[in-house]
Amino acid sequence: MRLPALTSTANFLALASHATTARTWQMRQLFAADAQRFPKLTVDAAGLFLDYSKNRLDSRTVGLLLDLARERGVESLRDAMFAGEKINLTEQRAVLHTALRMPRGKALVVDGQDIGHDVHAVLDQIKDFTDRVRSGAWLGYTGKPITDVVNIGIGGSDLGPKMAVLALRSYSHPRLKMHFVSNVDGHDMDAALAQVNPETTLFIVASKTFTTAETMLNAGTARHWFLQSATEADLPRHFVAVSTNQQAVAAFGIDTANMFPFWDWVGGRYSVWSAIGLSLALAVGFGYFTDFLAGAHAMDEHFRTAPLEQNMPVLLAMVGFWNRQFLDAGSLSIAPYHQDLSRFPAYLQQLDMESNGKRVTRSGAVVDTPTCPVVWGECGTNAQHAYFQLLHQGTDVTPIDFIATLRATHDLAGHHDALLANCFAQSEAFMKGKTEEEARADLQALKLSEEEIATLLPHKIFPGNRPSNTILMDQLNPSALGALIALYEHKTLVQGAIWDVNSFDQWGVELGKVLAKNIQAELTGSVQPERHDSSTNGLIVMAKAAQHL
Numbered sequence: 003m004r005l006p007a008l009t010s011t012a013n014f015l016a017l018a019s020h021a022t023t024a025r026t027w028q029m030r031q032l033f034a035a036d037a038q039r040f041p042k043l044t045v046d047a048a049g050l051f052l053d054y055s056k057n058r059l060d061s062r063t064v065g066l067l068l069d070l071a072r073e074r075g076v077e078s079l080r081d082a083m084f085a086g087e088k089i090n091l092t093e094q095r096a097v098l099h100t101a102l103r104m105p106r107g108k109a110l111v112v113d114g115q116d117i118g119h120d121v122h123a124v125l126d127q128i129k130d131f132t133d134r135v136r137s138g139a140w141l142g143y144t145g146k147p148i149t150d151v152v153n154i155g156i157g158g159s160d161l162g163p164k165m166a167v168l169a170l171r172s173y174s175h176p177r178l179k180m181h182f183v184s185n186v187d188g189h190d191m192d193a194a195l196a197q198v199n200p201e202t203t204l205f206i207v208a209s210k211t212f213t214t215a216e217t218m219l220n221a222g223t224a225r226h227w228f229l230q231s232a233t234e235a236d237l238p239r240h241f242v243a244v245s246t247n248q249q250a251v252a253a254f255g256i257d258t259a260n261m262f263p264f265w266d267w268v269g270g271r272y273s274v275w276s277a278i279g280l281s282l283a284l285a286v287g288f289g290y291f292t293d294f295l296a297g298a299h300a301m302d303e304h305f306r307t308a309p310l311e312q313n314m315p316v317l318l319a320m321v322g323f324w325n326r327q328f329l330d331a332g333s334l335s336i337a338p339y340h341q342d343l344s345r346f347p348a349y350l351q352q353l354d355m356e357s358n359g360k361r362v363t364r365s366g367a368v369v370d371t372p373t374c375p376v377v378w379g380e381c382g383t384n385a386q387h388a389y390f391q392l393l394h395q396g397t398d399v400t401p402i403d404f405i406a407t408l409r410a411t412h413d414l415a416g417h418h419d420a421l422l423a424n425c426f427a428q429s430e431a432f433m434k435g436k437t438e439e440e441a442r443a444d445l446q447a448l449k450l451s452e453e454e455i456a457t458l459l460p461h462k463i464f465p466g467n468r469p470s471n472t473i474l475m476d477q478l479n480p481s482a483l484g485a486l487i488a489l490y491e492h493k494t495l496v497q498g499a500i501w502d503v504n505s506f507d508q509w510g511v512e513l514g515k516v517l518a519k520n521i522q523a524e525l526t527g528s529v530q531p532e533r534h535d536s537s538t539n540g541l542i543v544m545a546k547a548a549q550h551l
């Protein structure tokens with residue numbers, strides 16, 4: 003169905019009119035005026051808690067945002083996704099990462115095939131394999147148990163498992179050390195190979211297409227390295243593949259008995275739930291991997307059934323849309339107050355920006371509003387000592403998602419309170435800021451002269467009124483991590499529906515891939531690079547010259 007341009011819709015116009023005053027509201031006043039603001043603008047779901055009260059909005063704003071969500075067909079797109087309709091229009095594919103976390107026994111027929119059955123058949127394969135590797139029953143070519151696992155993949159075939167293995171570090175198997183190699187830069191593979199022994203290393207070649215240049219080159223290098231000490235006959239004990247492309251796996255020389263399949267209806271950035279999560283299942287074991295899937299499923303059920311007013315992914319998405327559209331927030335900063343979530347911002351970058359970093363609608367018209375903000379971030383409190391200065395006093399308004407756990411999984415005294423104090427203090431500081439009067443009072447308390455106060459005063463003022471969300475969970479466990487990822491996945495779908503973009507393709511990565519192939523031929527061959535612009539030609543010539551040094 004062709005949607006009308008966003009800015010022409012009745013609900014967008016109502017919001018825009020509301021925004022002319024709402025965008026100037028002061029959150030300090032909003033809190034002072036309504037003692038119930040916190041309970042009104044918070045929501046619980048699937049073990050997560052979202053506080054979106056520190057945004058420049060009120061219940062009326064939220065009502066208008068939800069009216070827009072209804073008008074843009076968020077509910078019908080959501081239902082079409084869960085039903086397996088081909089909502090990825092440009093690739094004519096269903097979008098069914100949610101089916102990967104459906105409980106056993108639940109059927110979902112797509113193109114005449116019960117995919118619920120297929121998903122659980124692969125999960126059984128994962129259980130069998132991971133149990134054998136973890137128990138030490140799976141032996142390397144010299145009869146020793148596996149000690150190191152190297153996942154070779156990129157994008158969705160790297161970011162999800164790498165982030166999740168780190169996030170669930172405290173659940174990990176003590177013998178198995180996990181490594182992730184993604185970069186075509188040989189320094190990445192070189193560093194990993196320096197740490198492992200071919201006798202006890204398992205390589206997972208993880209690629210949906212099994213054609214991705216970086217992964218194929220890295221996998222070839224790993225194979226070559228392995229064969230320096232072992233034979234071709236030893237490969238099956240040390241190389242397994244995760245892919246949708248059986249032919250290419252066989253052509254690479256991996257026994258398809260050691261291949262873990264998935265399907266074209268799983269997008270790369272939504273694939274951690276599939277066999278792409280094999281490294282995670284190896285690290286934490288199948289039981290915790292199942293908990294991870296169950297946490298995501300709980301969020302799926304919430305997203306599918308909760309009224310929009312209490313629907314966490316919808317609210318997170320619509321608040322984000324409000325900030326993007328009406329506060330001109332061109333970026334979104336993610337601040338996990340948990341060291342083990344240090345890769346979560348990088349994971350969200352692909353999820354959000356590869357999904358919604360689009361400039362045309364599903365029907366091909368150029369969009370009439372800005373779409374996905376730049377997503378970035380770093381662990382608090384490190385971020386506080388790096389770039390929070392800009393977020394507090396810089397010229398742009400950057401909304402922040404704070405993510406924290408109420409309880410730690412370590413028992414080191416004093417740390418968790420200090421961490422949470424910082425997290426809550428930052429969201430308070432961004433909201434309240436510091437007025438001129440307050441800054442002046444602070445300086446006067448230091449007994450400074452009037453001249454000194456006048457000099458320092460402008461530097462000591464914080465404008466405040468800067469929006470943030472806070473997401474809390476009890477502890478960072480497999481189920482909570484599953485729910486957290488699913489929350490952001492569904493947020494992405496909702497925002498895609500508002501902007502009417504296809505959140506499930508990624509044509510924008512293709513151009514660079516093609517050009518890189520051409521340039522590589524020029525770098526390695528004798529072809530002179532004359533057909534590019536003078537900058538690109540010049541850079542190629544420099545690189546070729548350096549090869550002869």
Ligand SMILES: O=P(O)(O)OC[C@H]1O[C@](O)(CO)[C@@H](O)[C@@H]1O
Nearest residue numbers: 156157158159209210211214270
């Ligand atoms: O799993 P594959 O097919 O190697 O693809 C890796 C990544 O490449 C992309 O297709 C484009 O960068 C991503 O969407 C995907 O996650």
